[in-house]
Structure formats: C-alpha cells, structure tokens
Amino acid sequence: MTARLIKGKDIAAEIRAEIGQGVKELMAASGITPGLVTILVGENPASQSYVRAKQQAAHELGFHSIQETVSGQISQEELLSLIDKYNKDEKIHGILVQLPLPGHIDENKVLYAIDPDKDVDGFHPVNVGRMVVGQPAFLPCTPYGVQQMLIRSGVKTDGAEVVVVGRSNIVGKPIANMLLQKAPGANATVTVCHTRTKDMASHTRRADILIVAAGVPNAVTGDMVKPGAVVIDVGVNETGRTPEGKRILVGDVDFKSVSEVASAITPVPGGVGPMTITMLMLNTLQSARRWAKPA
Numbered sequence: 001m002t003a004r005l006i007k008g009k010d011i012a013a014e015i016r017a018e019i020g021q022g023v024k025e026l027m028a029a030s031g032i033t034p035g036l037v038t039i040l041v042g043e044n045p046a047s048q049s050y051v052r053a054k055q056q057a058a059h060e061l062g063f064h065s066i067q068e069t070v071s072g073q074i075s076q077e078e079l080l081s082l083i084d085k086y087n088k089d090e091k092i093h094g095i096l097v098q099l100p101l102p103g104h105i106d107e108n109k110v111l112y113a114i115d116p117d118k119d120v121d122g123f124h125p126v127n128v129g130r131m132v133v134g135q136p137a138f139l140p141c142t143p144y145g146v147q148q149m150l151i152r153s154g155v156k157t158d159g160a161e162v163v164v165v166g167r168s169n170i171v172g173k174p175i176a177n178m179l180l181q182k183a184p185g186a187n188a189t190v191t192v193c194h195t196r197t198k199d200m201a202s203h204t205r206r207a208d209i210l211i212v213a214a215g216v217p218n219a220v221t222g223d224m225v226k227p228g229a230v231v232i233d234v235g236v237n238e239t240g241r242t243p244e245g246k247r248i249l250v251g252d253v254d255f256k257s258v259s260e261v262a263s264a265i266t267p268v269p270g271g272v273g274p275m276t277i278t279m280l281m282l283n284t285l286q287s288a289r290r291w292a293k294p295a
C-alpha cells in the first residue's frame, strides 16, 4: 500500500481563506479588528523565526498585530506588568508569550497571568480545564490543527482506536483529551504511550489513527503500524542544514517504511507544521468575536 498524503499546507490555506472572510464579516458587523500581541523574550533564533511567522500571518489576515520584543534580562515582574497591560487593552483579543522563557522566569506564573479569555495558545489551566470537561475553550494550536486535519481529510474518529505517542502538555495530553470528548471529530477510544510504556509496538499496532509527538526521529517504523492506519506525524526534528543554511527537518515517523503500510500519512515538512499558526489565527478571530458579543 502507498499511503495518501494529508497535506496540512493545503488544509491550512483553506482555513486561512475562511479566517479572512470571517475578519471581513466581523469588521462589517461590529467594527472590530482581531488584535494579537506576540511577546518574545530574548534572542532564541528558533523563537524569533516562529514569532516572525506568527506576525506575518496576522498581518496577511488584516489583524491588528503588535510584536513586543524584550530583553532576555527582563525581570519577572516587568514581564507580568507587560501582560497586564495587554489584558486591559481593548484592542487586543489574543496574547501569546513565546516559549521557552529564560531560566530566571517562572513559566507557569507568566502563562497563568494571561487573561484566560485572551489565552489564544490554550495553555492557561482554566482553558485546559474547560477543554477536559467539554466546555467551550481555546484549544492549543497544534492539537487543534491535528483534529482539523482529521476532520477535513475525511478520517472518521468516531469509535476509532487512537494511539498517541508522547504525553507533553502542548500536544500529547491535549490531543488525547480532545479526541475522547463526546463531540463531532472525537468520540475515539484513546491510548497514550510514553517513555515508560512497555512494548510500545503492541499498542501502536492496534491504532486506526496513530498520532506521534515523541520528539524523536524514527520513533515509529513501518513494523509498528497496522496496515491501513492513518498516521499523523507531529515531530519537527532538525537533522542539519543545507549548504544555503536552510534547516533540514524530519518528523518522528520513518516516512519511507510507514507510508508503505499506512492508508494516509502527514509529510514533514508541509504536514502538521503549517496548521499550528493557522489555528492561532483562528483562535484570535474566535476571541475577537467573543469580545464583540460577550455571553
């Protein structure tokens, strides 16, 4: 079998077109422009490039967008008061603090300082709790993107055996929770594997849908996959640079052997990656809609 490709790049473009339309409609109905602030602390090159991409996407969609770049030496108090400023700013509907933060800053204190109703990353425990109990919540962008890829490429999750490899707060735990909800695009039977799982292949081979977010290249190979399974590769691992200095990226899944067994697979790059920023934009639009019409 040669697996069909689930192209996140195409699905992300489709969602961005819908967001663009949504922005026009919101502005016509309420005069409100979705507002996003991205806060970058220090000079981590990967973080700089992610934040640049987020700002560019916001700009292209006609958002009111602000980039706050602050020194890596900023004190925790100063960072908290910057967040407070945007919590109170009526023109801002989404606040994103790029992670990781320098060691002298308590990441949880910073994330918890963001108004949960502007937490477009979906990392605040109020949003995590809302998600777990099935209330409307900001969903973290990467798992939200994975769920949309499944829905929009026609993969049935209802009653499916889903196996998630990885238990991070950013991907593994939230995607597992989202897919077990009693809701459309969910209703799955979910197993989560992690570094202490015994005989991981015995779990992955049962999966109708296998979601891999292990942070390790080749963590899943063809012999670990059930014939006909759908495989979503969330991994982004840099293995080197091209002579022009471009990053060479591979996922967590051995694409060659797995694509001979699976019925569908996401490529890296061009799979889950392009979805993450798109879902951040959708969360910001949804936030602006909520602020325009408080419940």
Ligand code: GUN
Residues within 6 Å of the ligand: 096, 097, 098, 099, 100, 121, 141, 142, 170
């Ligand atoms: N660093 C790596 N991924 C993310 C993300 O999704 N959000 C934020 N804020 N920082 C990150």
